[in-house]
Amino acid sequence: MPKVPVPKVDGARLVAFDVIRAVAEKDAYANLELSRLLREHRLDGRDAALATELVGGTLRLQGSYDDVLDRLAKGKLDPPVRDALRLGAHQLLSMRVPTHAAVATTVDLVKDRIGHRPAGLVNAVLRRVSERSLDDWLTNRSLAARTSHPQWILDALAEALARPEELDALLAADNERPGVVLVARPGLCDPAELGGAPHPVSPYAVQLEGGDPGAIPAVREGRAGVQDAGSQLVALLLARAEVDGRDERWLDVCAGPGGKAALLAAIAAERGARVLANERQPHRATLVAQGARAARAGLAGVIAGDGTRPAWAESSFDRVLVDAPCSGLGALRRRPESRWRRTEADVTELVPLQVSLLDSAVGALRPGGVVAYATCSPVVAETAGVVQEVLARRPDAELVPATSYLEGIADAESAHLPGAVQLWPHRHGTDAMFVALLRRT
Numbered sequence: 358m359p360k361v362p363v364p365k366v367d368g369a370r371l372v373a374f375d376v377i378r379a380v381a382e383k384d385a386y387a388n389l390e391l392s393r394l395l396r397e398h399r400l401d402g403r404d405a406a407l408a409t410e411l412v413g414g415t416l417r418l419q420g421s422y423d424d425v426l427d428r429l430a431k432g433k434l435d436p437p438v439r440d441a442l443r444l445g446a447h448q449l450l451s452m453r454v455p456t457h458a459a460v461a462t463t464v465d466l467v468k469d470r471i472g473h474r475p476a477g478l479v480n481a482v483l484r485r486v487s488e489r490s491l492d493d494w495l496t497n498r499s500l501a502a503r504t505s506h507p508q509w510i511l512d513a514l515a516e517a518l519a520r521p522e523e524l525d526a527l528l529a530a531d532n533e534r535p536g537v538v539l540v541a542r543p544g545l546c547d548p549a550e551l552g553g554a555p556h557p558v559s560p561y562a563v564q565l566e567g568g569d570p571g572a573i574p575a576v577r578e579g580r581a582g583v584q585d586a587g588s589q590l591v592a593l594l595l596a597r598a599e600v601d602g603r604d605e606r607w608l609d610v611c612a613g614p615g616g617k618a619a620l621l622a623a624i625a626a627e628r629g630a631r632v633l634a635n636e637r638q639p640h641r642a643t644l645v646a647q648g649a650r651a652a653r654a655g656l657a658g659v660i661a662g663d664g665t666r667p668a669w670a671e672s673s674f675d676r677v678l679v680d681a682p683c684s685g686l687g688a689l690r691r692r693p694e695s696r697w698r699r700t701e702a703d704v705t706e707l708v709p710l711q712v713s714l715l716d717s718a719v720g721a722l723r724p725g726g727v728v729a730y731a732t733c734s735p736v737v738a739e740t741a742g743v744v745q746e747v748l749a750r751r752p753d754a755e756l757v758p759a760t761s762y763l764e765g766i767a768d769a770e771s772a773h774l775p776g777a778v779q780l781w782p783h784r785h786g787t788d789a790m791f792v793a794l795l796r797r798t
């Protein structure tokens with residue numbers, strides 16, 4: 358009888374390795390690549406959970422693991438071998454996988470995906486890794502190595518936070534996998550329908566224990582969605598701000614993929630207003646329309662255009678949201694690879710675009726209308742710096758204290774722009790969203 362080859366490596370580890378390689382080689386987004394490969398390999402339940410932990414944990418803590426591996430491996434490591442070692446190190450140092458299982462499965466993975474040659478090296482290095490705990494390995498190493506953050510990000514976060522005594526807590530929060538938070542879109546879904554626990558930052562937020570949100574009927578129908586509570590607060594602060602007179606025409610300048618536009622449209626529908634959603638990238642504009650389908654009563658339309666060259670008339674909106682493209686350094690826990698992909702140059706390049714988007718958003722407001730400028734980055738240049746530049750350019754804009762609309766959320770004022778809101782993962786259990794409100798005079 359012919360022998361049927363039995364795969365030696367389990368599917369979860371193969372998928373995790375392939376995702377991590379795709380992140381390195383093809384600039385893939387880990388979350389999207391992981392979903393694709395889990396589907397392709399038909400992995401679910403425990404296997405899917407294992408692959409998810411391997412990918413997220415390995416990528417988040419890669420800086421710490423490299424610090425250990427570089428001390429043990431003599432000479433330069435080929436990128437695929439380094440990735441396999443990082444995966445093995447994560448199992449040994451952070452997952453309590455027994456040494457023999459972590460080493461043997463990684464060696465098998467290397468033979469399957471890379472070849473037999475590096476197998477001996479991988480076996481030897483991982484055996485050494487297993488001799489000490491992660492804390493032990495990292496004693497007296499740099500803060501960047503201990504917390505797995507590139508030094509420039511660490512510096513930018515420390516400056517933004519402006520409380521050295523909280524820095525360790527922030528960096529630790531970046532290394533935790535965030536829980537799943539849903540939004541129950543008002544008028545469409547009651548939070549009680551979703552189960553889970555309330556979140557103090559948004560009255561519409563529900564924290565789930567686990568499970569697949571896509572299996573919840575309200576999520577499938579677009580009456581609810583997956584959305585960080587801090588992102589919900591951005592839409593809420595814009596909706597809560599006082600405007601005098603007419604309050605019917607709202608604009609979302611950077612709407613894709615559409616979480617905030619869907620929440621704004623649901624709120625607008627309840628108040629007899631309608632949101633025009635704009636997004637530069639046409640495929641992301643399509644996502645906005647899909648995401649807001651249940652709230653279409655509050656949607657004036659979705660258009661694909663450049664917010665710095667507006668397709669709309671000046672002085673025509675009552676409320677405007679600019680959820681600007683940004684470095685995303687406030688959402689590192691959610692996007693495990695982004696800390697290694699982003700560079701300081703990205704921030705420098707983004708600032709002029711952010712200024713230009715906020716400047717034209719003020720122009721889109723009628724006098725007395727309000728704009729919310731938001732980023733999922735706390736970096737000073739992208740937040741306070743942008744708002745201050747636009748205030749200096751535009752004598753017809755004034756800062757409105759967003760902090761007066763927080764409704765009980767404590768300790769959320771920006772250290773760099775009094776009146777603006779800055780959330781933090783370690784303080785508020787949200788992404789580090791920044792929001793400033795400006796009124797056109």
Ligand SMILES: C[S@@+](CC[C@H](N)C(=O)[O-])C[C@H]1O[C@@H](n2cnc3c(N)ncnc32)[C@H](O)[C@@H]1O
Nearest residue numbers: 611612613614615616617637663664680681682
């Ligand atoms: C932070 S995301 C917005 C997230 C969105 N508000 C949500 O809640 O799902 C920024 C978006 O701005 C878009 N964008 C970048 N440059 C733009 C421009 N000049 N005009 C309009 N949109 C732009 C990006 O394509 C991206 O989809």
